[in-house]
Amino acid sequence: MLGLSSKDTALLIIVALLALLAPVLLNPFPEASAMAQFNAGYPDLMQRFVIYGIFAIGFNILFGLTGYLSFGHAAFLGVGSYAAVWMFKLLSYNVVPAILLSVVVAGLFSVLIGYISLRRSGIYFSILTLAFAQMSFALAYSVLSNPKFNLTNGETGLQVYTDDPQIFHRAGLPDLPHFFGLSMRSTYTVDMGGWSFDFNAGYYLCAIILLVAFYMSIRIFNSPFGIMLRAIKSNQQRLNYTGLNSRPYTLAAFVISGMYAGLAGGLLAAMDPLAGAERMQWTASGEVVLMTILGGAGTLIGPILGAGFIKYFENIFSKINDNVLHQWFSFMPDGAEDFLVAIVHPFVGKGWHLTLGILFMLVVIFLPGGLVEGGQRIGRFVFRRNNRKGGGLEPDAKAKQPAE
Amino acid sequence: MSKNILTRRGLMRTGAAAGAGLAMPTIFTGQVWSAAHSGYTNAPQGSTVTLGFNVPQTGPYADEGADELLAQQLAVEHLNGEGDGGCLNTFSSKALKGNGILGKKVQYVTGDTQTKSDAARASAKSMIEKDGAIMINGGSSSGVAVAVQGLCQEAGVIFMAGLTHANDTTGKDRKANGFRHFFNAYMSGAALAPVLAKEMGSDRRAYHLTADYNWGWTQEESIVASTEALGWETVNTVKTPLASTDFSSYITPVLNSGADVLVLNHYGGNMVNSLSNAIQFDLLSKQVNGKDFKIVVPLYSELMAAGAGENIKGVLGSMNYNWQLDNEGSKQFVKSFGEKYGKPPSNSAQTCYAQVLLYADACERAGTFNPCGVAEALEGFEFDGLGNGKTLYRAEDHQCFKDVLVVRGAENPTSAYDTLEIVEITPVDQVMYAPDHPMFGGAEAKLGECNPGA
Known part of the structure; x- marks a missing residue:
């Protein structure tokens, strides 16, 4: 279907189902239960899962295929966000021009940075991109936010004020980002038994864009262009000796992944019309590297899994405080309760970085291929056991395991 | 490469699937948020009310954040009638009874702002969307305060700022749903x-x-x-x-x-x-x-x-405040805080404690959690007994006006906590300014309409 092999089609369908049913799948626990703490199905977090998924998919096109490790991708994300908020400020709250411009601006910006950075490879390339990203951050944080020429509004973040021009804004349209009148914040809440599911307009816009982005990434992976990029990864020198100039290919990959990042940035601004300079900081660039490696670099679905994993920790684990811990362990005798709380305390709440770091180490040491490799191993394990039992379920098990 | 041939049967199948997908949400007999509740965001259901404490737990201001959180927990304790009641005893308004807010027990959720406006907004959004927080309090920088204040205005909840000193918070970025107790530049x-x-x-x-x-x-x-x-x-x-x-x-x-x-x-x-x-x-x-x-x-x-x-x-x-201040409210607060945590409270702790109490009191006096009612109760409210002496919440810009302390690094500190000594308590009249002062956005700065959300 759609020019994909049956395996890739299956993968696309799985991703589509996951994305469309996320509001239900991510809220597995009834609202009143103690486990509701772990529910992730609220609009803001779901939007983040999807948006950072797009960001990581784009990063993977550069890193996974060509092996060029960019440490400055957050710069494109930030540029995309600023472009989108400026469209809100100047035109109207409609998200379509904002998202389009964010992709275009991030694309132009990545041509500029890519043209310079790609003169070097390996660690020098990484350092160059890092330098550019930090430069962009400094520009956004203070230089370009002085009272005389305020492009970014610095620390506070660029936002829309009531006295902005917004030339296409009419009364009757929502005062928040909207898709031709449909507010991105509008949420349809379904209460079923103890459960409550939020179907959010903004989330579904992001999810549809994610599917398009994912589809395009599959096509790029399978195209002759993608094969050329893989050739660059395996041995660029050999490629050069055959008389091929590899730079246009790497630059194209860089720009494509920069545009993906810009798209993600534009979507972030479309969901929440504020662009902060921290989005461009090196920690943000590092985060997308972690997402890709954690999920499985060079695989199709890995980056999405990695993005979801990290955002889940950032938003759910960081909110577990001592109060919550005491509730969990309240069934125990007093001494044991305090003891357990003291043990768990460093790993939750403000210690979420620690838990994430440990998990990251475990994944890198034991599953070098990331979460995708974990999935494959489980798949193989199940597959083998079934084989021993008689092999009746074989095709079924095969379909379940995530493809590369 | 497989070919992409569109057949009549394939097209029909796709169409049917897409139609079913689009019709899905209408199958459920759901209720829209606003209809199910009482006309404002996160109206408390049942016997509890949830407040959101959004403070920096990591990053450069993590220490300030930790202190704010201690004070907020103390405030919740006092509101629920636990502990020694703290400033409920000295507060000039007697609406609070120590039985929660409007008879509902106070619960809280916490989040990490990381002192980044993006992360702070994400954290505040999850409190509002997931945990049903009806008020957000805390923060230790003006960038975060302005960003979260904007979010609370859009979402229709009250924002009680923590430590934020820039003029903009109640100047050009002032919002109808946002209130600042801290002083400014x-x-x-x-x-x-x-x-x-x-x-x-x-x-x-x-x-x-x-x-x-x-x-x-x-x-x-x-x-x-x-x-x-x-x-x-x-x-x-x-x-x-x-x-x-x-x-x-x-x-x-x-x-x-x-x-x-x-x-x-x-x-x-x-x-x-x-x-x-x-x-x-x-x-x-x-x-x-x-x-x-x-x-x-x-x-x-x-x-x-x-x-x-x-x-x-x-x-x-x-x-804004120093624990050595010699008034009833301050002495009571330092006593409660000291007995519980073994140290005197900081500047930022006091402002968050006062903000939580002020919010609770405004709800009691308004008789509702509706942000518009609460805002009305806070506007122009004069009070005493929370540690700063006589204070006014000005209606025009939601800024508190109270005496400001001038302090000096102590020459001979006797303990780790009296490193600063109070030189002068500048009376409030001397730090008063007009709401349309040019440093505060001039005449263009507007609070806008209060937003109850939903």
């Missing part, structure tokens, strides 16, 4: 100026080092304006990048500039480093223009004082 300038004149004379030459972002600029603007009104001359104003840790290269030119006062518009780790550098260059023992060289740090905090150690001796600055 203008008040710092107005309170410091007379003390500076008294201690240093009115013919000084000042050199400013300013953290290069919004808060730094508004503070520099405020201090320059109030010191120039005294007759001081501003020799130079230099912006320093926020990420700097070594300020030596910024201190050297000060010596050759002919300035005899150094104003450090820095906060947190920045201030600790720049002050230490200035002391290393022995600025305080220099004589310039026949006068002793002086250093001023307009915004002080206990945690910064602890970080700078010996270096702050004799250095002047201003504060």
Whole structure:
């Protein structure tokens, strides 16, 4: 279907189902239960899962295929966000021009940075991109936010004020980002038994864009262009000796992944019309590297899994405080309760970085291929056991395991 | 490569699937949020009400955040009638009974702002969308305060700002759903100026080092304006990048500039480093223009004082609150806080504690959790007994007006906690300004309409 092999089609369908049913799948626990703490199905977090998924998919096109490790991708994300908020400020709250411009601006910006950075490879390339990203951050944080020429509004973040021009804004349209009148914040809440599911307009816009982005990434992976990029990864020198100039290919990959990042940035601004300079900081660039490696670099679905994993920790684990811990362990005798709380305390709440770091180490040491490799191993394990039992379920098990 | 052939059957199948997908949501007999509840976001259901405490738990202001959280937990305890009741005993409004808010037990959720406006908004959004928080309180920087205040306005909940000192929070970025108890850069300038004149004379030459972002600029603007009104001359104003840790290269030119006062518009780790550098260059023992060289740090905090150690001796600055203040509310608060945590509360802890109590009291007096009712109850509210003395929540810009403290690094501290001594309590009239003051966005700054959400 759609020019994909049956395996890739299956993968696309799985991703589509996951994305469309996320509001239900991510809220597995009834609202009143103690486990509701772990529910992730609220609009803001779901939007983040999807948006950072797009960001990581784009990063993977550069890193996974060509092996060029960019440490400055957050710069494109930030540029995309600023472009989108400026469209809100100047035109109207409609998200379509904002998202389009964010992709275009991030694309132009990545041509500029890519043209310079790609003169070097390996660690020098990484350092160059890092330098550019930090430069962009400094520009956004203070230089370009002085009272005389305020492009970014610095620390506070660029936002829309009531006295902005917004030339296409009419009364009757929502005062928040909207898709031709449909507010991105509008949420349809379904209460079923103890459960409550939020179907959010903004989330579904992001999810549809994610599917398009994912589809395009599959096509790029399978195209002759993608094969050329893989050739660059395996041995660029050999490629050069055959008389091929590899730079246009790497630059194209860089720009494509920069545009993906810009798209993600534009979507972030479309969901929440504020662009902060921290989005461009090196920690943000590092985060997308972690997402890709954690999920499985060079695989199709890995980056999405990695993005979801990290955002889940950032938003759910960081909110577990001592109060919550005491509730969990309240069934125990007093001494044991305090003891357990003291043990768990460093790993939750403000210690979420620690838990994430440990998990990251475990994944890198034991599953070098990331979460995708974990999935494959489980798949193989199940597959083998079934084989021993008689092999009746074989095709079924095969379909379940995530493809590369 | 497989071919992409569109058949009639394939098309019909796809169409049917897409149609079913689109029709899906309508199958459920769901209720829209606003219809199910009482006309405002997150109306408390059942016997509890949830507050959101959004403080920096990681990053440069993590210490301030930790202290804020302690104070917020103490406030919740007092509201629920546990502990010794704290400032409920001294608060001039007697609406709070110690049985929660409007009879509902107070619960809270916490989040990490990371001192980044993005992360702070994400965290506040999850409190509002997931946990049903009806009020957000906390924060330790103005960027975060302005960002979260904007979010609360859009979402239709009340924002009770924590530590935020920039003029913009209740100036050009003021919002109908946002309230600030903390003082601001203008008040710092107005309170410091007379003390500076008294201690240093009115013919000084000042050199400013300013953290290069919004808060730094508004503070520099405020201090320059109030010191120039005294007759001081501003020799130079230099912006320093926020990420700097070594300020030596910024201190050297000060010596050759002919300035005899150094104003450090820095906060947190920045201030600790720049002050230490200035002391290393022995600025305080220099004589310039026949006068002793002086250093001023307009915004002080206990945690910064602890970080700078010996270096702050004799250095002047201003504060919103200090635990050594001698009034009923302050004594009661320091007692409750000290008994529970074994240390006196900081500036930022007190402002968050007061904000939580003020919110709860406003709900009681309004008889509702509806943000518009609460805002109306807070506007123009005059109170006493929360530690700062007589205070007014001004209706025009949602800024609190109260006495401002001018403090000095103590020469001979007796413990780790009295590193600052109060020089003067500047009366509120002296730090008053018009709501349409040019430093606060002028006549264009508007609160807008209160938004109950839903």
